[in-house]
Amino acid sequence: MIAAFISIGVMAFVLFTYGLRDDSPPPTSKKTEQPHAGAQHFTAEKPEHEGGKLSPLQVYENAKVGEWRAYNVITESSLAQTFHAIGLETITKVDDKTVSREFSGRVEETGQEQKRPYEDRPRQGLTIDELTTNDVGGWTIYELSITDEDHAIGGRTFKCKKLSYASNDPMFPSKRTHTDVWISAEVLGGGIVEEREVQEMPEARFVITQQLIGFGPDDKTTTWGERPAGL
Numbered sequence: 001m002i003a004a005f006i007s008i009g010v011m012a013f014v015l016f017t018y019g020l021r022d023d024s025p026p027p028t029s030k031k032t033e034q035p036h037a038g039a040q041h042f043t044a045e046k047p048e049h050e051g052g053k054l055s056p057l058q059v060y061e062n063a064k065v066g067e068w069r070a071y072n073v074i075t076e077s078s079l080a081q082t083f084h085a086i087g088l089e090t091i092t093k094v095d096d097k098t099v100s101r102e103f104s105g106r107v108e109e110t111g112q113e114q115k116r117p118y119e120d121r122p123r124q125g126l127t128i129d130e131l132t133t134n135d136v137g138g139w140t141i142y143e144l145s146i147t148d149e150d151h152a153i154g155g156r157t158f159k160c161k162k163l164s165y166a167s168n169d170p171m172f173p174s175k176r177t178h179t180d181v182w183i184s185a186e187v188l189g190g191g192i193v194e195e196r197e198v199q200e201m202p203e204a205r206f207v208i209t210q211q212l213i214g215f216g217p218d219d220k221t222t223t224w225g226e227r228p229a230g231l
Contacts, residue, residue, distance in 0.1 A: 046140065046168075047140060047142035047143070047166075047168070048142060049140045049141060049142065050128070050141050050142055050144040050165070051127060051128045051129035051132070051134050051135075051139075051140075051141040052127050052128070052129060053127060053128050053144070054125065054126070054127060054128070055126045055127060055128055055130070055131040055183075056146050056161040056163070056183075057161055057183050057184075057185055057191055058123070058124060058125075058126050059126065059131070059183060059185070059187075059190055059191030059192075060099040060121050060122070060123050060126060060190070061123055061124060063091050063094055063099045063123065063188075063189075064091065064094060064217065065091055065092065065093060065094055066090070066091060066217060066218035066219065067090070067091040067188040067189045067215070067216070067217055067218070068088060068089065068090045068091070068188070068189045068215060068216055068218075068219065068227065069088075069089050069187060069188060069189030069190050069192070069212065069214075069215045070086070070087065070088045070089075070212070070213050070214045070215065070225065070226070070227055070228050070231075071086070071087050071192070071210050071211055071212050071213055072084065072085070072086055072087075072210070072211050072213055073085040073086070073087060073105075073208065073209070073210050073211075074207075074208070074209045074211075075206065075207075075208050076206065076207040076208075076209075077204060077205070077206050078204050078205040078206075079203075079204045081109070083107060083108075083109055083110075084107070084108040084109065085105055085106065085107045085108065086105060086106055086108065086213075086228050086231065087103065087104070087105040087210075087231075088103070088104050088105065088227070088228055088231040089101055089102070089103050089118065089189055089190055090102050090104075090189070090219075091189060092117075094123070096123070097122060097123060097124075098120045098121065098122055098123060099120060099121045099122075099123055100117065100118075100120050101117070101118040101119075101120075101121065101190075102115070102116070102117050102118065103115070103116055103117070103118050104231045105231070106230070106231065118133075119133070119135070119136060128141065128144070128163065128165075129141070131181075131183070131191075132163075132179075132181065132195075134167070137169075138170060139167040139168055139169055139170065139177075140167060140168040140170075141165050141166075141167045142165065142166055142167070142168075143164075143165055143166045144163065144164070144165040145163070145164045145165070146161060146162070146163055147161070147162050147164075148160075148161060148162070149161075149162040149182065151182040151184075151193050151194060153193055153194055153211055153212055154211075154212070154213065154224075154225055156224060158182070158184040158186055158187065158193050159184055159185075159186065160182040160183060160184045160193055161182070161183050161184075162180065162181070162182050163179075163180070163181040163182075163183070164178070164179070164180050164181075165178075165179055166178055166179075167179060169199075172201060174201055174202055175199055175200065175201045176199070176200045176201075177197065177198065177199045177200075178197070178198050179195065179196065179197045179198075180194075180195070180196045181194075181195045181196075182194045182195075187212060187215050188215045188216065188217060188223065189215050192210065192212065193212050194209070194210065194211050194212060195209070195210040196208075196209050196210075197209075212225065213225050213226060213228070214226045214227050214228075
């Protein structure tokens, strides 16, 4: 679940425009159900949700008001053109237990802009659901693996924890999704360096990539990369 509200809007536009639907009723008998080979979420047994596990990095533990993280979002679809968006997340409030954030973003092809508060995050005890914003979407995360892996982007190599997992979308039972996320304690404003999500359905395929382009401690200071203008 890419943490970019603007990319969700692009996907909604594509789904609406091209009439993509998944109206097939659930099977009434296990005898007639034919699971896709190697796809756990086509089986009758629901996989155990792993999103409640702790994030390997508590990325908001030392957060301060004003910290920001900027990123590009590329949404590729087998149905339509590729969309490019830019997002900015800013820490707006910090107390002993929680961090408040604000999001602003723009779709480059349409000029659509959005600005809104994000859900608060805990400073300690951040779960994988909360890291990936899956606490909002309620997908089932499973086949989770966490490894140490350096990840290069924009000419810089970050020391990262890599999370890889499959997930089920409750709105589209036939969808198969795989996500890779690289997070780093070096990155202010949420820790995410890159996130890649591949969503496959019988009718379409989406590839959504979020890539860090800059971060810093306040709106006048850039630690690395660049802060997008106009957001």
